[in-house]
Amino acid sequence: MATYFEDHMTEASDVTLASHTPDTTGTGYTVLIQANQGDETLECLAAGSIQKEEGGLSDGVLYTCDGTYSGADYGITVTTETLDTNDDYNIIAVRIQDANNMYALEFNEDRFQLYKKTTAGGWVTLGDDLGAIATDGAEVRLEVGGTIIQALVDDVVKVSTSDSSHSAAGSAGYGMGSVITNKADMSSQSITDIVVSTGMGTTTSTTTTTSTTTTSTSTTTSTSTSTSTTATSTSSSTTTSTSTSTSTTTTTTTSTTISTTTSTTTTSTSTTTSTSSSTSTTNTGTTTSTTTTVTTTSTSTTTSTTTTIMTADIPEIEVVE
Numbered sequence: 001m002a003t004y005f006e007d008h009m010t011e012a013s014d015v016t017l018a019s020h021t022p023d024t025t026g027t028g029y030t031v032l033i034q035a036n037q038g039d040e041t042l043e044c045l046a047a048g049s050i051q052k053e054e055g056g057l058s059d060g061v062l063y064t065c066d067g068t069y070s071g072a073d074y075g076i077t078v079t080t081e082t083l084d085t086n087d088d089y090n091i092i093a094v095r096i097q098d099a100n101n102m103y104a105l106e107f108n109e110d111r112f113q114l115y116k117k118t119t120a121g122g123w124v125t126l127g128d129d130l131g132a133i134a135t136d137g138a139e140v141r142l143e144v145g146g147t148i149i150q151a152l153v154d155d156v157v158k159v160s161t162s163d164s165s166h167s168a169a170g171s172a173g174y175g176m177g178s179v180i181t182n183k184a185d186m187s188s189q190s191i192t193d194i195v196v197s198t199g200m201g202t203t204t205s206t207t208t209t210t211s212t213t214t215t216s217t218s219t220t221t222s223t224s225t226s227t228s229t230t231a232t233s234t235s236s237s238t239t240t241s242t243s244t245s246t247s248t249t250t251t252t253t254t255s256t257t258i259s260t261t262t263s264t265t266t267t268s269t270s271t272t273t274s275t276s277s278s279t280s281t282t283n284t285g286t287t288t289s290t291t292t293t294v295t296t297t298s299t300s301t302t303t304s305t306t307t308t309i310m311t312a313d314i315p316e317i318e319v320v321e
Helices: none
Strands: 003-007 028-035 041-044 050-054 060-066 074-082 090-098 101-108 111-118 122-130 139-145 148-153 156-162 171-177 190-197 255-262 266-282 285-301 305-312
Touching: 003 060, 028 171, 041 060, 050 171, 060 090, 074 090, 074 171, 090 139, 101 139, 101 148, 111 148, 111 156, 122 156, 171 190
Parallel strands: none
Antiparallel strands: 003 190, 028 060, 041 050, 050 190, 060 171, 074 139, 074 190, 090 101, 090 171, 101 111, 111 122, 139 148, 148 156, 255 305, 266 285
16 A cells, blocks of 8 residues: 555644645645635644634635655545534545546535536535434545545445546545535534545455365175085995905985075175095994084175075985994
């Protein structure tokens, strides 16, 4: 933000405003308009404020705030000290080209009136806000950016409009009384600070966007299940010292098949059974040894299931002495 003019009214004693030099930025004040009698003036007080010096009922005066204006988009802010609700108006202006061309705001506690002035048309109202607007100590600002002209109180926009009549930078200005409205007065109104700077008051909006992404993962598993039971390796041997051997073998085979289909569960089972049986007879007695080995593997998966079970009976061996 650039500052073109800044004054906090520092003086050792009361002086006419035209003789006062801004204490921060700027070169001075120049009388531009004196309404009614033609001798109206303001003064800078040692107490640190601006108020009327010469003027009264139906009188008015406007000064330019002189300095270097490097751009046409800027605003003037004044800190009010004493306001009124009647016809004692303060005036701030921007893009002042001369006494007949400018934008200006006329205000007191309950009236904001925005104007433009042209050589051809004189004063024309651009917008207003009527009601409880400002109080003593408020910061009042008139600003222009491109074709947008708006008035603010304590950074709150009160009046906003668009006009393209004046585009050159010109200068800013401050005054009071009947500069715009006839019969307005120079009375008790006063201000303490003037700042001319770039920048526009804005309304800030926040938009929150929430994006939701859903990821879906699908897994298909196919499992084939086979169950087989096999009986093998069955032998019988009988030996005696008398060389008499009798062997009788009977074999029975039974086959059973069971098929089950389930849409949600797949079960895989592999079972292997190995049985070995051996019988031996000697002079001292008969010894029979049987060994059985069972291995089971089970897998469960949530998909589809096909189950086949095959069962084969183990052959029966009969030994007769």
